[in-house]
Amino acid sequence: MATSKFQALWNHPAGPKTIHFWAPTFKWGLSIANIADSTKPPEKVSYPQQIAVTATGVVWSRYSTVITPKNWNLFSVNVALAATGIYQLTRKIRHDFFSEEQAAVAKE
Amino acid sequence: MLPVEVTWAALCSFSTAPRTNPRLFVQIQEVKVADSMASFKAFLNSPVGPKTTHFWGPVANWGFVIAGLVDMQKPPEMISGNMTGAMCIYSGLFMRFAWMVQPRNYLLLACHASNESVQLYQLSRWAKGQGYLGGEKKGEASSQ
Numbered sequence: 001m002a003t004s005k006f007q008a009l010w011n012h013p014a015g016p017k018t019i020h021f022w023a024p025t026f027k028w029g030l031s032i033a034n035i036a037d038s039t040k041p042p043e044k045v046s047y048p049q050q051i052a053v054t055a056t057g058v059v060w061s062r063y064s065t066v067i068t069p070k071n072w073n074l075f076s077v078n079v080a081l082a083a084t085g086i087y088q089l090t091r092k093i094r095h096d097f098f099s100e101e102q103a104a105v106a107k108e
Numbered sequence: 109m110l111p112v113e114v115t116w117a118a119l120c121s122f123s124t125a126p127r128t129n130p131r132l133f134v135q136i137q138e139v140k141v142a143d144s145m146a147s148f149k150a151f152l153n154s155p156v157g158p159k160t161t162h163f164w165g166p167v168a169n170w171g172f173v174i175a176g177l178v179d180m181q182k183p184p185e186m187i188s189g190n191m192t193g194a195m196c197i198y199s200g201l202f203m204r205f206a207w208m209v210q211p212r213n214y215l216l217l218a219c220h221a222s223n224e225s226v227q228l229y230q231l232s233r234w235a236k237g238q239g240y241l242g243g244e245k246k247g248e249a250s251s252q
Binding site: 018019020022023026027029030032033034036037040043044046048049051052053055056059060063066067 | 161164165167168169171172174175176178179182185186187188190191193194195197198201202204205208209
């Protein structure tokens with residue numbers, strides 16, 4: 001019984017033998033890369049890239065609930081992507097706009 | 109004469125009459141506009157058109173391409189090796205995905221092909237800056 005269930009998953013048209021599985025699964029790699037970069041100094045964070053990451057995450061989160069069938073795997077990966085993008089953006093914005101006074105004082 | 113015949117006559121006499129006969133010229137232009145409107149309308153209503161999610165998802169992904177192009181102007185120290193490397197694998201996988209998905213999504217394919225090129229270029233800039241491709245770290249510029 002367990003074997004046939006595993007085989008059913010293994011041979012699924014969107015299963016691990018197909019691109020329909022690995023492409024969305026690998027999208028986690030983008031979130032993981034972003035988490036790994038969360039320790040980097042904010043000066044190295046790129047506004048255009050993080051805005052693109054956040055926008056992609058938000059748009060795809062919405063659409064993964066609109067398509068048939070609803071794809072919760074795709075939903076979760078894009079929610080995570082949007083979350084890491086927003087985190088990086090807030091780090092950089094905080095650094096650029098809210099610590100200017102401290103930097104100006106330090107330079108004097 | 110029926111409008112169709114007039115239009116056909118206008119098309120057939122394209123090389124001889126239209127500039128001397130303003131009504132025929134206008135009809136030819138209308139036919140051209142009507143044709144392009146028809147194909148535009150076909151696109152609007154297609155299964156991968158702007159009324160569907162199959163369109164706007166890929167549009168969002170073009171943001172990666174634009175971000176990559178903008179970041180090409182920045183010094184290599186600003187590039188994130190993690191993110192750029194992940195993007196290269198991600199776009200490679202999604203080119204295959206766009207090809208295999210039903211309906212086949214050429215917009216997504218074009219987006220990820222462009223992103224793959226941009227990210228590979230950024231990755232090479234990053235690697236050279238780190239000294240992986242034989243370039244000096246912050247040293248002299250490598251030859252093309």
